[in-house]
Amino acid sequence: MKCDVVRDLLPSYADRLTSGESNREIDKHLKTCENCRQYYQEMTGEGPEILPKADVKDAALLAGMRKKRKRALLAAVIVILILAAGGLWTFIGYSVGSSKVLAEDVKLSYGRKEDTAYLEMEPRGGAFEFSSFTEKIQDSSGNIIGTRTRLKAQRFRKGWFVKGSMGWKNEIEGGDYICEWVLEFSDKTLTIRNGKLISEKDTTSLPQD
Ligand SMILES: [Zn+2]
Known part of the structure; x- marks a missing residue:
């Protein structure tokens, strides 16, 4: 099937008015032709590749939260490292200390x-x-x-x-x-x-x- 034939049939296909034979042909074509698939999706406003707008927004929000969480985690790690360094410093101070004071x-x-x-x-x-x-x-x-x-x-x-x-x-x-x-x-x-x-x-x- 050629692209222009498929596109002529797509409105009827969308309304489920095409015959079983045509449906199979159109399905086959849509599987292999990116352009017609996109054309069909734009015409009907649906399709698995198109994300609803709300989802896109949620995805962006989620990414933002992940970034914030990463930053909070990084801050926590830095604080822990500083505390560990301080502890080590004190420990070194004690361990090199002598129990004798002359x-x-x-x-x-x-x-x-x-x-x-x-x-x-x-x-x-x-x-x-x-x-x-x-x-x-x-x-x-x-x-x-x-x-x-x-x-x-x-x-x-x-x-x-x-x-x-x-x-x-x-x-x-x-x-x-x-x-x-x-x-x-x-x-x-x-x-x-x-x-x-x-x-x-x-x-x-x-x-x-
Ligand atoms: Zn095509």
């Missing part, structure tokens, strides 16, 4: 400014962790005559990313009140009273707990 790892400054005793500790090339415990100093009659703060060094972390100095101040009320800092390092225990170093004990021979 007195020489920390630069100490202490003294008195009028009625205030001060102590500053600056770790050399890193940071350290310590536990702190404060107790009252009492005389034989039970009067509180001062405070003693024990600072036990726990761990030293080297690295440029771990830094920090710390300081304490305490009023000593004209010198009658005792302010004592006991600094326990892995090798030495230093006692600073009212801004003065009063004892320095070597503890390297003592068992470490």
Whole structure:
């Protein structure tokens, strides 16, 4: 069948007025002829290849949502990577840290400014962790005559990313009140009273707990 014959028959074919023989011929032709198939689809406004407009819009909307979802996923992945890097960083900081903190790892400054005793500790090339415990100093009659703060060094972390100095101040009320800092390092225990170093004990021979 030729294209123009098919096209003459297509209106009747669409209205199902053509004979069975013609239908078979037209079907056969439409299967193989792209142009007539398109012509038929445009004429009837239907056909499997033509998507209804609503569907096209939905498809575009769906694609947009997929893009947004992809972007949200990417953002989440980036956040997770940043957190993981931070965790790793901290972990490296801890794992390269030493459980020994020597007195020489920390630069100490202490003294008195009028009625205030001060102590500053600056770790050399890193940071350290310590536990702190404060107790009252009492005389034989039970009067509180001062405070003693024990600072036990726990761990030293080297690295440029771990830094920090710390300081304490305490009023000593004209010198009658005792302010004592006991600094326990892995090798030495230093006692600073009212801004003065009063004892320095070597503890390297003592068992470490
Ligand atoms: Zn044709």
